[in-house]
Amino acid sequence: MTESVLDYMTRLGRAAREASRVIARASTAQKNRALLAAASALDSARAELTEANAKDLAAGRENGLEPAMLDRLALTPARIDAMIEGLRQVATLPDPIGAIRDLSYRPSGIQVGKMRVPLGVVGIIYESRPNVTIDAASLCLKSGNATILRGGSEAIHSNRAVAACIQRGLAAADLPAAVVQVVETTDRAAVGALITMPEFVDVIVPRGGKGLIERVSRDARVPVIKHLDGICHVYVDALAELAKAQKIAFNAKTYRYGICGAMETLLVHQSVAADFLPAMAAQFTEKGVELRGCERTRELIAANPATEDDWATEYLAAILSIRIVDDLDQAIEHINHYGSHHTDSIVTEHQGHARRFMAEVDSSSVMLNTPTCFADGFEYGLGAEIGISTDKLHARGPVGLEGLTCEKYVVVGDGQLRGQNA
Template sequence: MTESVLDYMTRLGRAARAASRVVASASTAQKNRALLATAEALDAARGELASANELDLAAGRANGLEPALLDRLALTPARIDGMIEGLRQVASLADPVGAIRDMSYRPSGIQVGKMRVPLGVIGIIYESRPNVTIDAASLCLKSGNATILRGGSEAIHSNRAIAACIQLGLAAAELPAAAVQVVETTDRAAVGALITMPEFVDVIVPRGGKSLIERVSRDARVPVIKHLDGICHVYVDALAEMPKAQAIAFNAKTYRYGICGAMETLLVDQAVAAAFLPAMEQMFVEKGVELRGCQRTCALIQAKPATEEDWSTEYLAPILSIRVVDGLEQAIEHINRYGSHHTDAIVTEHQGRARRFLAEVDSSSVMLNAPTCFADGFEYGLGAEIGISTDKLHARGPVGLEGLTCEKYVVIGDGQLRGQNA
C-alpha cells in the first residue's frame, strides 16, 4: 500500500521530534564536527551537485521559468564555495545553547537568570534557491534544533544531492539522520501537513514568494517567522555627500535585483534633486534599469510616471521608483506608509537627521551611509541566515543562531521556602 503524504509527513515529524532531543543535548564540538564534515562532503561532491542542478535548470528552462528564478536556482561554483564557507563560518560562531545571563540574587536568597535553549523542530519551506538547504541546516543544527526542509519542486534534484552531503556530515558526528530531513515528495499537500503539525513542529519559516508566505501565514497552526516583501528605500538627504550618495544608491539597486534587500524606491530631498538625479539617470540607464518617477522627478529626468501602486511594489527586477520629497519628515512618512518594514537607509552627513531617521523608521534594519543590499545574515556576521523577519515578536531582521533559540528562566536556590521570611 502506498504511503499517503500525510502519513509520510507524520513519520518525518515524529522522527524529527525524537532527533531534536538528541541534538539539543549535543556538544558544541559534535555539532561543529557535523558542519565541517558536511563542508568536506560538498567540496568532494561538486560534480554530483552540478549534474543534479543541471537537471533542475533544464526542467526550469523547459517550463518557462523567468531568468530571475533561473538565476536563483543555479548552483554555480561560486555559490558552492559560498555554501562551504557558510558552513565553516557557522562552525566558528559561538554556540548560543546553554548560555546563562543576568543571574541575580532576589531578596528571598534565590538566584534568577535566563538560559538560551533550542526551539525544538523547525520546518522551513522555501523556493528556488538550493543553497538555502545548507543555510537552514547549518543554522538549525548549530542552534540545537532538528529541521524539516521542504524546498521547491523546481530544485528537487539539487536539494537531494545537498541532503546526501548533510547526511554524511551527521553520520561523521554520530548525530541522528533525522536531525535534518529534506522532504522527498513534490506534492503540495506536504506543505499543508507540515504547517499543521504543532505536536511535531515548533516553528515554521517560509522563504519564497508573497503567495507562499501569505498561504503559510493564513493556514499554519504552528508559529511562523516571516517577511512578506522587501520594499527597501534609500533616502538621499540635502546634506549628503553627492559622490557617496550616488555610489550607495547605485549599489543598493544593481548589486542583485532579485534579493529582498535591493532598493525599490529612491527618495531624494528636493534641495539636491536637480544636482543628484541627472547623474543617477545616466548610471541607471546604462545599466538597463527602467525608471519610474513622481511628477517632480519626471521634470528633471527621463522617467515613466510612477503610479500609486509603484510605491508599494517589490519589483525584484531592473525597475526603480524615484520620488522627490520635501525633506526628512516626508521621507520618513513615505517609508513608514509604503515600506514593508524590511530595510531602509539614509545618506547624510548630518548627525541629527541620521539619528532621527534611525529612530523613527519602523523597519527591521535601518542604515546610515550604506546600501540596503547589506541586509544579509552573512554580512551581519551571523554566518548565514534562515531568513529576514519583518515580524516584531520573537525575531526581527536577519535570523541567525540566536533567532532560532529562546530563553527559559533558571532559578537556583539552597533550600529557601516561599513565605518563610513573611
C-alpha cells in the same frame, strides 16, 4: 500500499521530534564536527551538485521561469564556495545553547536567571534557492534544533544533492539523520501538513514569494517567523555627499535584483535632485534598469510615470521607482506608509538627520550611508541566516543562531523554603 502525503509528513515529524532531543544535548564540538564534515562533503561533491542543478535549471527554462527566479536557482561555483564558507563560519560562531544570563540572588536566597535553549523542531518552506538548504540546516544544527526542509519543486534535484552532503556530515559526527530532513515529495499537500503539525513542529519559517508566505501565515497552526516583501528604500538627504550617494544607490539596486534587500524605491530630497538624478539615471539606464518616476522626477530625467502601485511593489527585477520628496519628514512618512518594514537606508552627512531616520523608520534594519543589499546574515556576522523577520515578536531582522533559540527561567536554591514559617 502507497504511503499518503499526510502519513509521510507525520513520519518525518515524529522522527524530527525524536532527533530534536538528541541534537539539543549534543556538545558544541559534536555539532561543529558535523558542520565541517558537511562542508568537506560539499567541496568533494561539486560535480554532482552542478549536474543536479543543471537538471533543475533546464526544467526551469522549459517551464518558463522568470530570469530572476533562474538566477536564484543557479548553483554557480561561487555560490558553492559561499555555501562551504557559510558552514565553516557557523562552526566558528559561539554556541548559544546552555548560556545562562542575569543570574542574581533574590531576598529569599534563591538565584534566578535565564538559560538559552533550542526551539525544538523548525520547519522551513522555501522556493528556488538551494543554498537555503545549507543556510537553514547549518543554523538549525548549531542552535540545537532539528529541521524539516521543504524546498520548491523547481530545485528538487539540487536540494537532494545538497541534503546528501549534510547527511554525510551528520553521520561523521554520530548524529541522527533525522536532525536534518529534506522533504522528498513535490506534492503541495506536504506544505499543508507541515504547517499544521504543532505536535511535531515548533516554528515555521517561510522563505519565498508573497503568495507562499501569505498562505503559510493564513493556514499555519504553528508559530511563523516571516517577512512578506522586501520593499527597500534609499533616501538621499539634502546633506548627502552626492558622489557617495550615487555609488550606494547603484549598489543597492544592481548588486542582485532578486534579493529581498534590493532597493526598489529611491527617494531624493528636492534640494539635491537636479544635481543628483541626471547622472544617477544615466548610470541606471546604461545598466538596463527601467526607471519609473513621480512628476517632479520626470521633469529632470527620462522615466516612465510611477503609479500608486509602484510605490508598494517589490520588483525583484531591473525596475526602480524614484520619488522627489520635500524633506526628511516626507521621506520617513513615505517609507513607513509604502515600505515593508524590511530594510531602509539614509545617505547623509548630518548626524541629527541620521539619528531621526534610524529612530523613526519602522523597519527591521535601518542603515546610514550603506546600501540596503547589506541586509544579510552573512554580512551581519551571523553566518548564514534562516531568513529575515519583519515581525516584532521573538525575532526581528536577519534570523541567525540566537533567533532560533528562546530562553527559559532557571532557579537555583540550596534548600530555601517559601514563607516565613516554612
